Amino acid sequence: MSASATARRVAVAAERKHSLHRQRLWALWGSYIALGVFVFMFLVPPFYTLITSLKSSAEISAQTGSPWLVHHPTLDNFWYLITYPNFQTYYLNSVLVTILVVAVSMVISVLAAFSLSRMGFWGSQTLSTGVFLTYLIPPSLLFIPLFQIIGAIGLINNFWCLVLLYPTLAVPFCTWIMIGYFSSIPKELDEAALIDGAGYLQILWRIFIPVAMPGIIAATIFAFTVSWGAFLYPLAYLYTSNQMVLTVGIISDLIRGDVFQWGKIMAACLLASLPPIVIYAFLMDYYVAGLTAGATKG
Amino acid sequence: MADGTSIPIGAIAPGKTAGRRGTMRKFAQRRSTIGFLLCLPLILLIAGFVIYPAFYAIYLSMLNKKMTAFVGLGNFAFLLQRHTFQLVIFQSCLFAITAVVLKAFIGFILAHLMHNIPGKNQRIWRGLLLVPWVIPLALSTLTWWWMFDPSYSAFNWVLNQFGLANVPWLGVGWIARFCTITVNVWFGTPFFMIMYLAALKSVPEQLYEAASIDGAGTMQKLFFVTLPMMRNIIAITVLFSLIVTFADFDIVRILTAGGPQDMTHVFATYAFQVGIQSGDIPLGASVSLFMFPILAFAAFFVLRGVTQRTKEIAT
Numbered sequence: 001m002s003a004s005a006t007a008r009r010v011a012v013a014a015e016r017k018h019s020l021h022r023q024r025l026w027a028l029w030g031s032y033i034a035l036g037v038f039v040f041m042f043l044v045p046p047f048y049t050l051i052t053s054l055k056s057s058a059e060i061s062a063q064t065g066s067p068w069l070v071h072h073p074t075l076d077n078f079w080y081l082i083t084y085p086n087f088q089t090y091y092l093n094s095v096l097v098t099i100l101v102v103a104v105s106m107v108i109s110v111l112a113a114f115s116l117s118r119m120g121f122w123g124s125q126t127l128s129t130g131v132f133l134t135y136l137i138p139p140s141l142l143f144i145p146l147f148q149i150i151g152a153i154g155l156i157n158n159f160w161c162l163v164l165l166y167p168t169l170a171v172p173f174c175t176w177i178m179i180g181y182f183s184s185i186p187k188e189l190d191e192a193a194l195i196d197g198a199g200y201l202q203i204l205w206r207i208f209i210p211v212a213m214p215g216i217i218a219a220t221i222f223a224f225t226v227s228w229g230a231f232l233y234p235l236a237y238l239y240t241s242n243q244m245v246l247t248v249g250i251i252s253d254l255i256r257g258d259v260f261q262w263g264k265i266m267a268a269c270l271l272a273s274l275p276p277i278v279i280y281a282f283l284m285d286y287y288v289a290g291l292t293a294g295a296t297k298g
Numbered sequence: 299m300a301d302g303t304s305i306p307i308g309a310i311a312p313g314k315t316a317g318r319r320g321t322m323r324k325f326a327q328r329r330s331t332i333g334f335l336l337c338l339p340l341i342l343l344i345a346g347f348v349i350y351p352a353f354y355a356i357y358l359s360m361l362n363k364k365m366t367a368f369v370g371l372g373n374f375a376f377l378l379q380r381h382t383f384q385l386v387i388f389q390s391c392l393f394a395i396t397a398v399v400l401k402a403f404i405g406f407i408l409a410h411l412m413h414n415i416p417g418k419n420q421r422i423w424r425g426l427l428l429v430p431w432v433i434p435l436a437l438s439t440l441t442w443w444w445m446f447d448p449s450y451s452a453f454n455w456v457l458n459q460f461g462l463a464n465v466p467w468l469g470v471g472w473i474a475r476f477c478t479i480t481v482n483v484w485f486g487t488p489f490f491m492i493m494y495l496a497a498l499k500s501v502p503e504q505l506y507e508a509a510s511i512d513g514a515g516t517m518q519k520l521f522f523v524t525l526p527m528m529r530n531i532i533a534i535t536v537l538f539s540l541i542v543t544f545a546d547f548d549i550v551r552i553l554t555a556g557g558p559q560d561m562t563h564v565f566a567t568y569a570f571q572v573g574i575q576s577g578d579i580p581l582g583a584s585v586s587l588f589m590f591p592i593l594a595f596a597a598f599f600v601l602r603g604v605t606q607r608t609k610e611i612a613t
Binding site for chain 1: 334427428438440447488492
């Protein structure tokens with residue numbers, strides 16, 4: 001009798017374990033299905049960009065059949081853009097502006113973060129708070145007075161004004177990320193270096209930058225993203241096609257009056273989104289780590 | 299605040315002899331001078347292109363259109379009386395609040411779904427979900443515009459397949475407002491997802507085990523363990539996103555340019571139209587400045603949240 005009771009208890013326990021297992025499996029599959037639905041919804045616009053970019057203007061305006069499919073795929077749109085001098089100019093301008101902005105922003109923010117995380121001076125606490133507050137200022141708050149200022153400097157309709165202005169958007173957050181990473185480096189490390197007779201710049205270059213490399217990568221990607229995708233400043237300050245960058249160039253050049261060359265516009269969007277997509281595909285982990293660290297700790 | 303001054307200068311082994319104290323002080327002085335010099339580019343940048351423009355904006359907003367006479371608060375009073383500007387205030391708030399609530403909600407669900415699946419698969423799913431956020435917003439909004447196009451709308455084709463009538467996506471006020479919010483939610487949700495996912499991962503597993511032993515259900519775990527542990531991150535992310543969304547320019551500018559009948563204008567696009575396109579710089583500057591109170595309000599709470607969070611981590 002006691003043996004059969006034990007057997008029953010074991011059976012019940014096994015069944016409960018089994019049902020728990022099944023419940024977990026259901027939760028897992030449910031999560032996958034729900035995620036699949038979300039991914040599908042999120043990827044509809046990029047997919048449609050790709051589909052449209054492969055169509056000829058005739059196929060787009062014919063309106064026969066589903067717009068979600070491409071019947072006669074062609075690379076003409078891409079070929080047109082690659083050989084189109086204006087588009088080449090936009091691309092080159094974007095690349096040039098971005099490289100300069102990233103370089104300038106990183107130099108400014110790494111130096112400042114090193115100083116703010118290690119060397120106290122009068123007002124350094126206020127400054128680091130101020131840097132964070134600057135990060136919260138959106139570009140649309142100050143673009144009109146900046147329009148006047150840029151005009152006074154004589155850089156209206158000159159992409160060099162972007163090289164001056166984009167760092168104001170990138171530097172605060174880059175500095176903030178770097179302060180976080182630098183603060184986490186043990187102080188014994190730089191004290192030891194100081195005792196060995198290293199200068200501050202040597203400490204920064206030989207110890208801080210190599211140790212905080214993940215943070216540097218995250219900050220670089222941030223500066224790149226800001227500078228590659230910004231739209232308001234170039235739209236407000238640039239108006240001839242030899243000075244434009246990609247975001248405004250595509251919109252103002254390929255949209256002429258009411259004639260929309262959608263195939264070419266979508267191909268241009270794809271080509272312009274390529275650098276960020278490639279960079280994120282390889283370095284996403286660093287960026288996500290830096291971003292979440294930036295918001296969760298100081 | 300990211301404990302800035304790491305080594306309090308006075309605390310470095312107070313020297314016993316006067317001579318040593320002098321050297322110490324000289325060392326500290328030199329240290330802080332170098333520190334200041336390293337910060338100088340940052341200070342110049344912020345002073346020149348953030349602080350100066352901010353005060354200049356206040357000055358500009360008090361001039362008349364030709365910038366010849368001082369009108370005090372005339373521009374602000376004029377704006378508040380205009381029906382269009384009242385619409386702008388309403389729409390900016392509607393746009394920001396609806397979009398942020400939706401983003402926070404969907405982002406929370408997505409983060410939980412991601413947290414459910416095994417870690418090794420998370421990377422690829424996260425990559426796919428982050429695509430909207432990776433493409434520059436101005437460019438992806440163009441695609442949305444094309445999908446909402448009145449005569450070639452891909453969405454309308456799908457609706458027609460189900461026997462439904464065409465929808466004038468960007469042609470009717472409330473539908474256009476809905477479209478701008480949709481695009482913003484599409485773009486911004488991934489950001490919430492990664493922030494919440496990071497927060498979820500930082501909740502200690504023991505808390506859930508303890509709750510299970512005490513007999514808590516899934517819902518109870520959510521409300522009494524997960525949400526309290528994530529409270530700070532949720533607050534920071536929401537407030538931060540509120541600032542960004544409130545000041546958004548790209549979506550409305552490209553999708554509707556403020557139309558139909560100014561029913562989608564937000565502060566940024568209206569300031570652009572008034573200040574740059576119509577050339578009324580002072581009025582444009584005052585439109586932008588109207589954003590300042592709400593931004594300052596949100597910024598204050600973000601800063602407080604971040605400071606608290608830092609203290610929590612430090613202790």
